[in-house]
Amino acid sequence: MNRVLIIGAGGVGRVVAFKCAQNADIFGEVTLASRTKSKCDVIAKDLPRNIRTETVDADNVTELTALIREVQPNLVINVALPYQDLTIMDACIETGVNYLDTANYEHPDEAKFCYGPQWEYHDRFQKAGIMALLGSGFDPGVTNVYVARAKKHHFDRMDTVDIIDCNAGDHGYPFATNFNPEINIREVSAKGRFFENGGWQETEPLSVKKVFDFPEGIGPKDIYLLYHEEMESLIKHFPEVRRMRFWMTFGQSYLTHLKALENVGMTRIDPVMYEGKEIIPLQFLKKLLPDPASLGPRTVGKTCIGCRICGEKDGRQKTYFIYNVCDHQTCYRETGAQAVSYTTGVPAAAGAAMILQDIWHGTGVFNMEQFDPDPFLRLVAQWGLPWIESFPDTGEI
Numbered sequence: 001m002n003r004v005l006i007i008g009a010g011g012v013g014r015v016v017a018f019k020c021a022q023n024a025d026i027f028g029e030v031t032l033a034s035r036t037k038s039k040c041d042v043i044a045k046d047l048p049r050n051i052r053t054e055t056v057d058a059d060n061v062t063e064l065t066a067l068i069r070e071v072q073p074n075l076v077i078n079v080a081l082p083y084q085d086l087t088i089m090d091a092c093i094e095t096g097v098n099y100l101d102t103a104n105y106e107h108p109d110e111a112k113f114c115y116g117p118q119w120e121y122h123d124r125f126q127k128a129g130i131m132a133l134l135g136s137g138f139d140p141g142v143t144n145v146y147v148a149r150a151k152k153h154h155f156d157r158m159d160t161v162d163i164i165d166c167n168a169g170d171h172g173y174p175f176a177t178n179f180n181p182e183i184n185i186r187e188v189s190a191k192g193r194f195f196e197n198g199g200w201q202e203t204e205p206l207s208v209k210k211v212f213d214f215p216e217g218i219g220p221k222d223i224y225l226l227y228h229e230e231m232e233s234l235i236k237h238f239p240e241v242r243r244m245r246f247w248m249t250f251g252q253s254y255l256t257h258l259k260a261l262e263n264v265g266m267t268r269i270d271p272v273m274y275e276g277k278e279i280i281p282l283q284f285l286k287k288l289l290p291d292p293a294s295l296g297p298r299t300v301g302k303t304c305i306g307c308r309i310c311g312e313k314d315g316r317q318k319t320y321f322i323y324n325v326c327d328h329q330t331c332y333r334e335t336g337a338q339a340v341s342y343t344t345g346v347p348a349a350a351g352a353a354m355i356l357q358d359i360w361h362g363t364g365v366f367n368m369e370q371f372d373p374d375p376f377l378r379l380v381a382q383w384g385l386p387w388i389e390s391f392p393d394t395g396e397i
């Protein structure tokens with residue numbers, strides 16, 4: 001019987017726990033551990049079957065190793081924060097257990113993320129005879145697999161890839177983030193970056209904007225160019241792509257608040273002395289903002305995330321758009337979480353199922369696009385996130 005250890009009891013951890021509890025044939029025994037055990041217990045109470053809950057400080061390799069030895073899982077699903085990726089990977093190597101996450105490593109003191117530090121673990125994972133699957137959320141995650149599907153079924157050569165992430169949900173607050181506020185604001189306030197003709201081009205934060213007409217009644221929305229981690233691995237694994245960009249929608253209220261918070265220094269991540277105590281302004285701001293896990297009941301509307309790809313098939317130019325549309329309230333009714341947590345947690349559980357059922361296998365550190373996209377997308381669709389394909393007439397977005 002398979003055993004899994006989920007680390008992190010936020011919005012994403014809740015959805016992963018639900019999918020594991022709903023699928024006992026794949027996830028025999030489930031343990032949910034986090035820094036605050038009471039949050040695990042709240043989730044456990046809502047699940048369709050019993051799971052075990054534990055406390056763990058995932059910054060501490062010794063604590064992690066002890067817990068893994070006690071639980072003896074086949075796989076650790078890391079849905080804590082990106083700061084904990086390396087400590088959890090260390091503990092997995094020490095105990096010989098497979099690893100999966102949804103976001104690449106970030107150092108708490110530097111708002112910069114890249115796969116380098118995790119790819120460096122490849123040889124050690126290989127030597128330990130275990131596998132790490134990186135970025136098994138939606139973006140990164142399903143978006144990587146969409147590109148792999150495009151290459152497998154629709155293109156001889158892919159020229160341009162635009163990944164587009166729209167959250168057209170409304171939670172009724174003037175300002176709140178849909179996942180961890182600290183990680184979200186660090187990502188959005190960083191410089192934009194895209195790949196073109198063999199190199200990375202940098203742009204000022206949120207300075208490049210277009211309007212994209214989203215399907216399924218969502219309609220036209222402003223999209224802004226951002227750097228996003230899946231581009232780094234996709235460019236590595238599909239070097240034929242000439243240009244790759246990532247876009248995200250933001251409402252005017254979000255942007256106005258973000259600008260004001262930046263202007264007064266509330267998004268800073270360096271320590272500031274306040275009444276004799278060091279505080280990090282962004283961490284203090286996180287304390288004041290609504291907990292993303294609490295947005296579920298209030299959020300209405302849809303998300304739409306997909307990849308628009310131009311290239312050549314059988315000597316002809318072709319444009320392909322593959323996407324998912326997810327409704328916040330439908331997700332909430334099933335799991336008690338809104339669609340941003342749902343679209344991350346379902347692929348994390350599906351990636352875990354690929355490993356546990358030996359459908360995706362190998363030793364070392366892998367990104368999602370390195371495996372057969374078909375079984376993963378079939379399972380993600382069966383578990384609530386179907387894909388839709390269209391073939392637009394025009395190439396450029």
Ligand code: NDP
Binds near residue numbers: 012036080138341
């Ligand atoms: P939350 O902030 O809601 O939850 C994080 C959880 O991790 C909390 O339970 C927190 O505990 C726990 N945690 C934090 N630090 C530690 C630690 N040192 N030891 C043990 N537990 C810890 O985040 P989300 O659920 O919104 O996001 C989870 C992950 O998913 C993040 O890494 C995020 O970047 C990623 N993500 C990926 C997406 C994708 O599509 N690929 C999209 C959205 C998110 P406590 O409550 O005690 O602080």
